[in-house]
Amino acid sequence: MKKNIHDPSVEDLFKALLCLDNISECYEFFEDICTPTELLSIAQRYQVGEMLMDNKTYKEISGVTGASTTTISRVNRLLNDDKDGLEKICQRTKERYK
Numbered sequence: 001m002k003k004n005i006h007d008p009s010v011e012d013l014f015k016a017l018l019c020l021d022n023i024s025e026c027y028e029f030f031e032d033i034c035t036p037t038e039l040l041s042i043a044q045r046y047q048v049g050e051m052l053m054d055n056k057t058y059k060e061i062s063g064v065t066g067a068s069t070t071t072i073s074r075v076n077r078l079l080n081d082d083k084d085g086l087e088k089i090c091q092r093t094k095e096r097y098k
Helices: 008-018 023-033 036-053 057-065 071-079 085-097
Strands: none
Touching: 008 036, 023 057, 036 071, 036 085, 071 085
C-alpha cells in the first residue's frame, strides 16, 4: 500500500517548485534541499522512466543509467499503475526541450 503523500507540507513543496523560473533556479533550490545522492537518485529514476517509455530493455537502461534492475522494475511498476504523472511530464519535456 502506498503512503499517502497528500499533505500540506508536500503541497507547499509543489507550490515552491512551480515558482522556479529556470534551470539555474532549479539547481540552486535542489542543492539547498537535497543531498547530491538524493537528487541524483531522483534524476536516475526519471531517466529510467523515459527509457522505459521508449521501450528500452532493462539491460540497455542499466547500461546507460547504472540503475539496478530493482530500481528499473520499481519505476516500471509505477508506470503501469493508474496514474500518468511521469508519462505526462516526459511528453511535455520532449515537446519543449528535444
